[in-house]
Amino acid sequence: xxKKKNGQGVSRRNFMKISGAxxxxxxxxxxxxxxxxxxxxxxxxxxxxxxxxxxxWDTWFNNTYTKQWGAKNNTNVIVDNINLVxxxxxxxxxxxxxxxxxxxxxxxxxxxxxxxxxxxxxxxAEVEKKHGKKIDLAxxxxxxxxxxxxxxxxxxxxxxxxxxxxxxxxxxxYPNGPDTWDDLRAGAKKIRDKSGHPCGLGLSxxxxxxxxxxxxxxxxGGAEQDIEGRVTIxxxxxxxxxxxxxxxxxxxxxxxxxxxxxxxxNQAMLAGRVSYVANAISITRQSEREHMPxxxxxxxxxALKGPVRRIAAEHVMNCYVIWQFAENKEGAQKFLIxxxxxxxxxxxxxxxYNFPCFPKTVPNLKTEIANDPRANPPDKYKVLGNVLEWxxxxxxxxxxxxxxxxxxxxxxxxxxxxKVARGDETPENAAAAAEKEYQRIFARNTGA
Amino acid sequence: xxxxxxxxxxxxxxxxxxxxxxxxxxxxAVTYIGLLxxxxxxxxxxxxxxxxxxxxxxxxxxxxxxxxxxxQSPSFRMALKNSFxxxxxxxxxxxxxxxxxxxxxEKKFRGRGFVRFLILLPWVxxxxxxxxxxKWILDSIYSVITWVLVWLHIFKPYDTPMWLGxxxxxxxxxxxxHCWRLIPFSTVIMLAGRTAIPKEIPEAAAIDGAGxxxxxxxxxxxxxxxxxxxxxxxxTIFTFTDMTVVYILTAGGPFDSTQTLPSxxxxxxxxxxxxxxxxxxxxxxVPVLVLIAYFMLRVAHRAEVT
Numbered sequence: 023x024x025k026k027k028n029g030q031g032v033s034r035r036n037f038m039k040i041s042g043a044x045x046x047x048x049x050x051x052x053x054x055x056x057x058x059x060x061x062x063x064x065x066x067x068x069x070x071x072x073x074x075x076x077x078x079w080d081t082w083f084n085n086t087y088t089k090q091w092g093a094k095n096n097t098n099v100i101v102d103n104i105n106l107v108x109x110x111x112x113x114x115x116x117x118x119x120x121x122x123x124x125x126x127x128x129x130x131x132x133x134x135x136x137x138x139x140x141x142x143x144x145x146x147a148e149v150e151k152k153h154g155k156k157i158d159l160a161x162x163x164x165x166x167x168x169x170x171x172x173x174x175x176x177x178x179x180x181x182x183x184x185x186x187x188x189x190x191x192x193x194x195x196y197p198n199g200p201d202t203w204d205d206l207r208a209g210a211k212k213i214r215d216k217s218g219h220p221c222g223l224g225l226s227x228x229x230x231x232x233x234x235x236x237x238x239x240x241x242x243g244g245a246e247q248d249i250e251g252r253v254t255i256x257x258x259x260x261x262x263x264x265x266x267x268x269x270x271x272x273x274x275x276x277x278x279x280x281x282x283x284x285x286x287x288n289q290a291m292l293a294g295r296v297s298y299v300a301n302a303i304s305i306t307r308q309s310e311r312e313h314m315p316x317x318x319x320x321x322x323x324x325a326l327k328g329p330v331r332r333i334a335a336e337h338v339m340n341c342y343v344i345w346q347f348a349e350n351k352e353g354a355q356k357f358l359i360x361x362x363x364x365x366x367x368x369x370x371x372x373x374x375y376n377f378p379c380f381p382k383t384v385p386n387l388k389t390e391i392a393n394d395p396r397a398n399p400p401d402k403y404k405v406l407g408n409v410l411e412w413x414x415x416x417x418x419x420x421x422x423x424x425x426x427x428x429x430x431x432x433x434x435x436x437x438x439x440x441k442v443a444r445g446d447e448t449p450e451n452a453a454a455a456a457e458k459e460y461q462r463i464f465a466r467n468t469g470a
Numbered sequence: 471x472x473x474x475x476x477x478x479x480x481x482x483x484x485x486x487x488x489x490x491x492x493x494x495x496x497x498x499a500v501t502y503i504g505l506l507x508x509x510x511x512x513x514x515x516x517x518x519x520x521x522x523x524x525x526x527x528x529x530x531x532x533x534x535x536x537x538x539x540x541x542q543s544p545s546f547r548m549a550l551k552n553s554f555x556x557x558x559x560x561x562x563x564x565x566x567x568x569x570x571x572x573x574x575x576e577k578k579f580r581g582r583g584f585v586r587f588l589i590l591l592p593w594v595x596x597x598x599x600x601x602x603x604x605k606w607i608l609d610s611i612y613s614v615i616t617w618v619l620v621w622l623h624i625f626k627p628y629d630t631p632m633w634l635g636x637x638x639x640x641x642x643x644x645x646x647x648h649c650w651r652l653i654p655f656s657t658v659i660m661l662a663g664r665t666a667i668p669k670e671i672p673e674a675a676a677i678d679g680a681g682x683x684x685x686x687x688x689x690x691x692x693x694x695x696x697x698x699x700x701x702x703x704x705x706t707i708f709t710f711t712d713m714t715v716v717y718i719l720t721a722g723g724p725f726d727s728t729q730t731l732p733s734x735x736x737x738x739x740x741x742x743x744x745x746x747x748x749x750x751x752x753x754x755x756v757p758v759l760v761l762i763a764y765f766m767l768r769v770a771h772r773a774e775v776t
Contacts, residue, residue: 114524114740134743135525218628227723277632278610280724281640286610293611295628424525424743432742437545440725444637455544462542466744 065097067353071127072106075304079372086371087364095360097353106229106284106338110431120347124354129229129338130430131163131415131422132174134467139343140351142172148359153380160379162415163339163422174341175358177365178376180302181409182233182337184323190219190297199298202327203241203266206298210274213297221274222296225267225440226282227433232416233335234300235439239263240335240418241328246429246460247420253464255438256457259330264442264449271443280440292316302337303403307373310396318398324405325412332412339415340376374403425460425467434459517749524743536750540738546751548726549734553755556645556716556730557709563649564656564705565698569691571653572660593654601718604647608633608719634720637727644728648715652708656701663697664690695769703766707759731755 069088074080080103088099102123104112109128116122117138132139142164146156160176186199194212196205210221223238224231239245243259271279274297278290287299292309294316299305309317325334344354361368365383369376374391378384388407393400417426429435438456441447447455518536520529540546575586592600607614616630625631633643667690675685691698713732716722722729722737729737731751739748 110741110743114743117524134523137527138525214628218626220628225724227721227725276628276630277635277724279635281610281632281635281720283721289611295611428742428744432545432737437725440723444725446637446725459543459545462539466539466747 065095065350065353067092067097067099067125067350067357068102068123069099069125069127069357070102070104070112070123072109072129073103074372074375075302076307076372076375079368079375082368082371087361087368091357091360095353095356097350099357116345120345122345122348124344124348124350125357126343126345128174128341128343130341131339131417131427132341132343133166133422133424133427135343136166136169136171136173136424138346139173140346140348142175142342142344145175145355145358146172149362149380153362153365154382156379157381157410159336159339159410159413159415162417162420163336164341165421166423167421174343176339176341176379177358177362178340178368178379179336179413180338180375181377181406181413182237182300182302182325182334183406183409184298184326185291185301185305186298186321186323187219187291187294187296188319188321190217199321199323200326201323203238203329206326207266207270207273210270210297214274219295219297220276220278221270222287222290222299223267223270223275223279224282224287224299225271225275225279225436225443226286227436228282228286229284229338230287230299230301231279231282231436231439232430232433233337235267235435236416236418237300237325237334238267238328238439239435240333240414241326241331242266243328243330245419246426246435247417247423247464249419251420251423251425251464253457253460255460256453260453260456261449262329264439264452267439268442268445268449272445275443277444280444291320294319300334303373303375303406306397306402307375310398322402322405324408333414333418334412335416335418336413340379374406377406377409423467425464428463428467429460432463434463514749514752517746518753520746522745522749524740524745526745532746536746537754540747540750540754545726545729545734549722549729549731549751550754552641552728553710553730553732555641556648556728557706559645560648560652560709561702561705563645564652565702567649567653568656568660568701569694569698571657572664573686573690575657575661576664589657590654592650593652593658597651597714598718600651601647601715604643604650605634605719608643610635635724637724640720640724640728644716644719647719648709648712651715652705655708656705659697659701659704660694663694666697667693699766699769703763706762706766710755710759710762 074083084101084103088101091097092099106129112122113126113128113132113135116126117135150156156176157179159179163179164172164174164176166173184199188197188199190213191197191199191209194209194216196209200206200209206221213219214221223234225235239260242263244255244257244263246253246255248254278286287296287301288305288308290296291299291301291305292314303322306317306320306322308314309320325332342358344351348354362380362383365378365380369378369384369387370390373396374394378387381387384390388404391406392404394403397403416422416430420426434456438452442449442452519531519533521532521535522529571589575582575589606612610632613630613633615633616625619625620627620630631639634640671693672685672689675689680688711732713730713736716728716730716733717736720728722733726734731754735748735751738751739745742748
């Protein structure tokens with residue numbers, strides 16, 4: 023049995039008092055003794071974004087730019103990069119935990135998170151003072167006209183051009199590649215019949231398919247919603263676009279397009295398997311970086327022209343948000359404002375993948391991309407000079423609302439096209455089903 | 471300290487003498503179940519009757535609105551149907567294969583330990599790693615299976631089966647990969663069950679002239695019913711609630727044809743930001759799982775009694 027303690031020792035209560043006072047002193051001591059040091063205490067800025075498809079951009083951003091900015095602003099900048107498909111899941115986790123990064127970048131307009139993020143109006147205003155007006159694509163992707171709030175800040179977007187195999191298209195009579203959707207259908211069929219190489223427009227529940235199918239839909243005059251945000255998916259134009267995709271799939275594609283994830287069409291093009299894909303310039307950048315023999319064969323073209331217009335979605339839209347619960351909101355805003363001063367450096371480091379939402383940050387864009395020593399031929403990317411004439415936002419012709427966001431992330435459009443392409447659903451029924459789904463989703467997002 | 475002697479009762483200073491010790495030993499399990507199972511489960515029910523969204527800042531009671539809304543979704547109906555197809559097909563294959571394997575592995579043969587080790591591997595390896603491996607094996611461009619089939623001239627290079635791209639093949643792939651994962655677990659349970667059968671009974675049956683099949687169907691399987699029920703119960707619950715295999719292999723595609731309730735709940739609630747609808751989809755699994763558990767336990771109990 024333990025002996026009873028005598029009165030000489032420190033009682034438990036006294037021990038707690040002493041240690042508590044010690045902890046407070048330890049915390050306040052340096053600030054009391056060295057106020058100037060406390061004032062200069064280093065801050066932390068935590069950023070989360072995707073692992074860029076052009077790794078050179080991450081190298082510049084993580085190892086050069088953020089280090090320089092951190093040194094200038096006495097801030098320890100921590101950058102975490104994750105796979106693009108995990109961004110939404112990670113964002114949901116951070117919102118649930120009310121803890122996470124100060125600056126979070128998503129790749130599609132995150133309107134659904136509007137109530138959880140701060141208004142970016144002042145960031146846009148500051149940047150516009152220095153670099154002029156933003157493009158309409160950025161405005162429509164990050165602004166809610168009902169609440170008059172910018173729920174995100176967009177520094178850059180990525181064009182979504184066509185990537186086509188020069189030799190195969192030349193062999194079937196298209197030396198400059200397909201220019202219209204009809205060219206694509208006719209040429210892709212000839213290539214498939216001649217050499218077996220299928221066309222590579224995705225029909226899967228993933229990002230690249232979402233963009234390619236929207237481009238087709240809009241080119242034929244269809245749209246998910248009108249400018250006022252009313253559901254318009256079930257239209258004659260949508261049905262025509264569905265019929266077109268069914269014919270294209272049955273004549274020129276294989277079932278592999280139903281299995282694809284975002285990198286799959288890159289892999290298929292670089293493996294010399296498919297004749298055409300709609301994707302950003304990550305494919306050609308990889309072939310250049312790895313000196314692949316196919317590099318000189320893959321060419322870039324502007325969006326295909328449909329019966330109504332030539333149009334395509336941005337391929338990815340950089341959308342930075344700052345959570346309401348972020349610990350360093352001021353630092354995050356300042357970072358974005360300052361970052362735009364160095365946008366041109368990033369544009370070059372990222373090998374022209376990120377196009378500017380503030381055109382004045384890259385004043386000679388057309389000249390720069392028209393003569394790229396890495397490219398083979400050097401003017402391979404010249405065709406992207408007029409991208410703003412055909413690139414638009416998710417939700418076109420309206421805004422990227424919360425309903426559009428949910429429909430985008432639950433793959434309503436790819437599912438509609440895929441079901442028709444396989445013959446599991448008629449175009450009319452698929453359009454009607456998509457309409458119901460949009461109405462259901464929009465109704466659930468009323469007021470969001 | 472427990473002291474045991476011949477013909478004496480085991481004396482314990484555990485729970486019997488110290489009620490607090492029993493509670494303390496019980497507490498971790500209760501805490502685990504409370505925090506990681508009961509808590510999230512109650513939260514899911516709470517969300518299912520609310521208008522919770524990832525981005526919302528407040529919650530309101532909306533009654534059955536979420537259930538009404540998801541029932542209108544063709545993707546939900548497809549996911550519900552697929553969940554049953556996925557579970558039933560997987561369980562039939564798993565039980566047949568594990569019973570066969572347990573019979574084979576019960577006999578002594580050279581290298582039996584190594585074979586048992588190989589069979590157990592899929593269960594030991596993390597499911598996500600295994601599923602990623604299978605994704606590449608079944609890939610549309612780099613599939614080794616496809617490569618062999620083309621090499622054998624069974625298919626032309628550009629007209630090969632797309633294991634994850636054609637609805638029936640994709641569902642078959644998802645089912646088979648899940649079977650690959652579950653068969654070891656089920657086999658171990660079956661092996662344990664078989665060792666519990668007194669050797670005299672099959673020996674007596676053999677003396678009476680019963681052949682292999684008669685012994686199997688009239689002695690072995692009836693006597694193993696309780697243990698088969700346990701294997702089916704666990705397997706069904708693991709399969710019905712699993713989203714890893716589906717998510718990694720197909721993400722529910724092609725066009726929702728392999729979507730199951732857990733994967734659809736994740737896609738809707740987390741990726742689609744509609745937390746309430748996602749929770750409502752999850753809650754749909756509860757009555758099914760409760761019914762399965764009830765019937766399987768009843769079967770097991772009856773078998774034990776008889």
